Amino acid sequence: MADPVKTQSKTAIWNDPTFRSIAFQVIAGVAIVWTFWALFDNTMTNMERRGITTGFAFLNETSGFGILMSLIEYDETHTYGRTFLVGLLNTLLISVLGIFAATILGFILGVARLSRNWLISKIAAVYVEILRNIPLLLQIFFWYIAVLQTLPHPRKSFNFADSFFLNARGFYVPGPVPESGFNIVLVLFFTAIIATVFIARWARKRQDLTGQQFPVFLTGFGLIIGVPVVIFFILGAPMSFDYPALKGFNFQGGITVIPELIALWLALSMYTAAFIGEIVRAGIQGVSHGQTEAAHALGIRHNPTLRLVIVPQAMRIIIPPLTSQYLNLAKNSSLATAIGYPDLVGVFMGTTLNQTGQALEIVAMTMAVYLVMSLLISAFMNWFNNRMALVER
Amino acid sequence: MKKTFTVLGVVAAAMLATSASAGTLEDVKKRGTLSCGVSTGLPGFSIQDEKGNWTGLDVDTCRAVAAAVLADANKVRFVPLTAKERFTALQSGEIDILSRNTTWTHTRDTSLGLNFAGVNYYDGQGFLVQKALGVKSALELDGASVCIQAGTTTELNLADYFREHGMKYSAVVFDTSDQTREGFEAARCDILTSDQSQLYAIRSKLGNPGSAMVLPEVISKEPLGPVVRQGDDAWFNIVKWTLNALINADEMGVTSANAKDMSMGTNPGIKRLLGTEGDAGAKLGLSADWAMNAVIQVGNYGEMFDRNVGPKTPLAISRGLNALWNKGGILYAPPVR
Numbered sequence: 001m002a003d004p005v006k007t008q009s010k011t012a013i014w015n016d017p018t019f020r021s022i023a024f025q026v027i028a029g030v031a032i033v034w035t036f037w038a039l040f041d042n043t044m045t046n047m048e049r050r051g052i053t054t055g056f057a058f059l060n061e062t063s064g065f066g067i068l069m070s071l072i073e074y075d076e077t078h079t080y081g082r083t084f085l086v087g088l089l090n091t092l093l094i095s096v097l098g099i100f101a102a103t104i105l106g107f108i109l110g111v112a113r114l115s116r117n118w119l120i121s122k123i124a125a126v127y128v129e130i131l132r133n134i135p136l137l138l139q140i141f142f143w144y145i146a147v148l149q150t151l152p153h154p155r156k157s158f159n160f161a162d163s164f165f166l167n168a169r170g171f172y173v174p175g176p177v178p179e180s181g182f183n184i185v186l187v188l189f190f191t192a193i194i195a196t197v198f199i200a201r202w203a204r205k206r207q208d209l210t211g212q213q214f215p216v217f218l219t220g221f222g223l224i225i226g227v228p229v230v231i232f233f234i235l236g237a238p239m240s241f242d243y244p245a246l247k248g249f250n251f252q253g254g255i256t257v258i259p260e261l262i263a264l265w266l267a268l269s270m271y272t273a274a275f276i277g278e279i280v281r282a283g284i285q286g287v288s289h290g291q292t293e294a295a296h297a298l299g300i301r302h303n304p305t306l307r308l309v310i311v312p313q314a315m316r317i318i319i320p321p322l323t324s325q326y327l328n329l330a331k332n333s334s335l336a337t338a339i340g341y342p343d344l345v346g347v348f349m350g351t352t353l354n355q356t357g358q359a360l361e362i363v364a365m366t367m368a369v370y371l372v373m374s375l376l377i378s379a380f381m382n383w384f385n386n387r388m389a390l391v392e393r
Numbered sequence: 394m395k396k397t398f399t400v401l402g403v404v405a406a407a408m409l410a411t412s413a414s415a416g417t418l419e420d421v422k423k424r425g426t427l428s429c430g431v432s433t434g435l436p437g438f439s440i441q442d443e444k445g446n447w448t449g450l451d452v453d454t455c456r457a458v459a460a461a462v463l464a465d466a467n468k469v470r471f472v473p474l475t476a477k478e479r480f481t482a483l484q485s486g487e488i489d490i491l492s493r494n495t496t497w498t499h500t501r502d503t504s505l506g507l508n509f510a511g512v513n514y515y516d517g518q519g520f521l522v523q524k525a526l527g528v529k530s531a532l533e534l535d536g537a538s539v540c541i542q543a544g545t546t547t548e549l550n551l552a553d554y555f556r557e558h559g560m561k562y563s564a565v566v567f568d569t570s571d572q573t574r575e576g577f578e579a580a581r582c583d584i585l586t587s588d589q590s591q592l593y594a595i596r597s598k599l600g601n602p603g604s605a606m607v608l609p610e611v612i613s614k615e616p617l618g619p620v621v622r623q624g625d626d627a628w629f630n631i632v633k634w635t636l637n638a639l640i641n642a643d644e645m646g647v648t649s650a651n652a653k654d655m656s657m658g659t660n661p662g663i664k665r666l667l668g669t670e671g672d673a674g675a676k677l678g679l680s681a682d683w684a685m686n687a688v689i690q691v692g693n694y695g696e697m698f699d700r701n702v703g704p705k706t707p708l709a710i711s712r713g714l715n716a717l718w719n720k721g722g723i724l725y726a727p728p729v730r
Contacts (some may be wrong), residue, residue: 051623053504054482065548066555066564076552149579168580169538248536249526249583250563259581260565337543340567340576350477350543351566357505359481 014023028097043360050212056245059084062341068342069258080352087347088369094264094343095330095373101269102276102329103322109273124277132274142261144339151259154250163243171257172244181238189228260341272329276322283318284350306341315388322364323381327374332376344369417489417621418462418678420684426468426606429455430488433473435570436594437702438494438514439712447471451492452703453539454619457691460492461635463684466690467468481506483622491620491631494588496546503618510616510632513694514702515714515723517587517611518550521596524606526583533608535560536583542566542573550613551586552725574598577605588615593708631677638684641666642693644717649692652685665730673729684729694724 013019047054059081065075071089074082112124131139149168152158155166165172196219204213232238244254287310295305337346344366352361421427431439431451439449452471460466472488483491484506494516495501497509498718522528531554541547543566555562565582567573574595576586585595592607599605619636621629642648645663647655664670667688668681676685691697702710716722 047484047506049624050506052506063553066562068563068565076556114583145579149575149581169582249539250536251532252536275622338568338572340565340572342566346543346566351548353477354543355500355546355549357480357501359477379543 006182009175016064044115047360050345053358054360056361058358058361061356063352063355065355067110067347068340069261070342079389081354083352084344086346086364087342087344090342090347091333091336091344091369094261094333094336094341097265098268098272098329098333099321099326102272102325103264105269105273106276106325107280109277110284113277113281114284125294128274128277131270132278136267136271137338139276140263140267140335140339141259143266144259148259148263157246157251162269165244165251165361167251168259169250169256170259171262172251173254174243175253176239177240177242179240181235182232184235185228185238188231189224192223192227196223258341260336260339262338263339264341266330268329272325274330279318279321279325280314283314286317287313312388316385319381319388323378323385326377326381330373330377331370403526408555412574417625418631421462423431425463427455427459427462427490428472428488429458429469429540430472430479430491430493431455432481432493435591437590437706437708439471439473439492441471441473450514450697451494451617451690452522453697453701454492454639455490455699456709457639457687458619458632458635460686460690461638461679462631464680464682464686466687470688480505480507483507483620486622489621489628494510494617495620495698497618498618499547506623507620508623508629510619510621510629512616513636514617516590516615517714518586518613518615519589519592519611520608521577521585521592521605522583522608524604525617526669531612532560534562534584536562537584538563538565540567540573540576540582540585542567542570542587545617546613547586547588550716554612561608570588570595570596573703588617589711590702590708591634592657593710597707597709627678631679634677634729635684635687637726638687638729639691639694639697640717641729642684642688642722643695643724644719647693648686648696649689652688658722661728662728666682671730
């Protein structure tokens with residue numbers, strides 16, 4: 001029997017709030033880690049017991065199957081690891097193309113809906129209401145089956161100037177073949193981009209100090225486009241074209257844009273543009289009209305008002321929801337597999353999974369890709385948002 | 394705190410508990426139904442009609458196993474699976490038997506923890522072309538575009554064939570059989586490749602079936618058959634011998650109509666098969682009339698074939714390779730004795 005008064009005066013350690021909160025967090029942390037470890041271990045044990053092959057050794061085996069479209073060199077003799085890369089690049093291609101087109105179209109739509117022209121604003125409204133209320137998969141099928149697959153057989157292609165051909169198997173364009181000397185043009189082009197960045201920085205600094213403006217846009221345009229084009233012709237146009245021509249079953253040569261890519265691009269960008277249009281409209285409407293009036297009162301003309309006052313403030317409202325539209329588009333691109341566009345899901349989680357049977361590894365890798373891709377888009381947009389955010393003083 | 398730990402303990406125990414069960418046979422008997430993985434819809438092999446009834450050669454294989462094990466061919470739960478899902482469903486124990494036009498290959502037999510219990514249809518990959526192309530042989534296909542259905546061994550066979558003959562191709566891979574056919578009809582590709590049994594089914598669905606033809610070349614061996622999990626030899630034996638019993642019944646002329654009479658006849662081989670002599674059923678852990686039930690309720694292999702894919706069906710496939718060994722085919726089952 002110890003002294004009862006003494007023990008009561010000192011709080012028991014399990015009643016100490018600091019100790020309790022830390023202890024519970026540690027317990028929760030351990031439980032979570034242990035749960036996942038147990039799931040992982042259980043799976044591995046069971047798979048081993050049933051004689052199922054595990055591990056990533058299959059990535060080094062020869063794939064043995066062909067892929068319709070690849071941005072890097074690929075044929076049947078490459079590995080399953082390479083099929084992963086091919087699929088990944090195709091997914092990235094459609095995501096980037098889609099985000100690019102959806103953004104431009106979306107901004108046009110958003111501004112058009114606010115137009116004082118009755119017809120333009122109603123056309124934009126009808127577009128938005130129709131496109132965003134039809135499931136994306138149906139739109140993909142519409143473009144692919146109802147539009148692109150009704151194009152003629154290769155032997156009856158639409159012919160534009162004997163260089164561009166359009167048929168049910170794609171759009172064939174002449175492929176540029178650089179010749180000696182073209183490297184100079186490329187070097188100039190990239191140097192001009194870097195130079196323009198520095199000029200822009202210098203011009204901004206000068207304007208901050210002296211108030212004098214410098215025509216950065218025109219200078220940059222001249223440097224990046226003008227100079228290389230002039231040099232290109234001075235060098236005697238060191239580039240030839242590889243024209244597509246019908247040989248045997250199909251057109252050979254040039255660049256082929258497969259109909260699956262076109263259909264998916266149209267569907268994804270037009271669908272997402274409808275949402276982006278609404279976001280842009282909301283963003284612009286979210287800037288109070290008093291801002292416009294104040295700018296006008298200061299004698300700023302209409303265009304600079306829009307460019308310097310309204311849009312920067314609207315962007316702060318637009319960017320966060322725009323991010324989630326970009327994420328949606330990137331993830332929706334996996335619907336590609338429905339029309340046979342060889343994206344990551346179609347190539348890697350489809351054929352490769354089927355031939356190797358290693359579902360767990362392949363599904364995990366595919367999930368990781370989409371997760372990383374989404375996180376990267378998110379991180380970039382957050383960075384962009386921070387730049388655009390109102391700097392409060 | 395004590396309660397928290399108890400809950401955690403229970404959860405952990407549940408997760409750590411491996412799903413290794415006593416045996417598939419006991420599980421099926423206890424459950425009262427056989428769980429059978431089939432395709433999502435392939436005419437002649439496994440397809441669901443408007444009323445929800447499953448029919449097909451692969452479906453009948455499962456029904457025969459149910460008849461042998463549970464004495465009732467209708468006690469089957471069909472689980473439609475895509476090509477991607479099928480092996481995982483079997484590995485995880487969601488189904489007891491996979492009967493889904495699955496090709497028996499080395500990789501599948503060795504690295505997936507599965508066993509192929511035999512062959513219920515000998516198939517081979519071929520080509521469907523538009524007659525207008527004027528192609529008479531697959532060797533004239535250099536540079537062609539090819540429509541393929543995803544999730545089969547077809548892509549590898551196609552690539553192998555074209556590589557072997559030094560030809561180029563571009564493959565357009567679709568998700569379903571119908572999309573593949575639509576792509577072919579819309580001239581997205583010059584040829585469509587698939588197992589021959591499916592080519593005939595696809596051709597019958599074309600707007601104008603006469604406009605396309607199946608080329609004579611068969612570029613691969615596709616032995617299709619039921620699959621079970623590795624490590625349960627008793628169940629493996631049951632599926633294997635049910636299939637053998639159906640083929641043996643076909644060879645001995647035992648049909649669903651005459652099985653009862655034949656079991657009372659004089660042929661000892663037939664009597665052993667049908668359980669009126671010997672203990673073939675007991676050795677499998679089944680009742681004596683296991684094979685009799687299968688044959689009476691489902692029919693022998695020949696009856697299954699004729700009903701689902703034979704000349705009188707829309708697929709109109711002749712027995713060919715699938716005829717019995719003594720009738721020009723390669724179907725040969727070990728004897729029941």
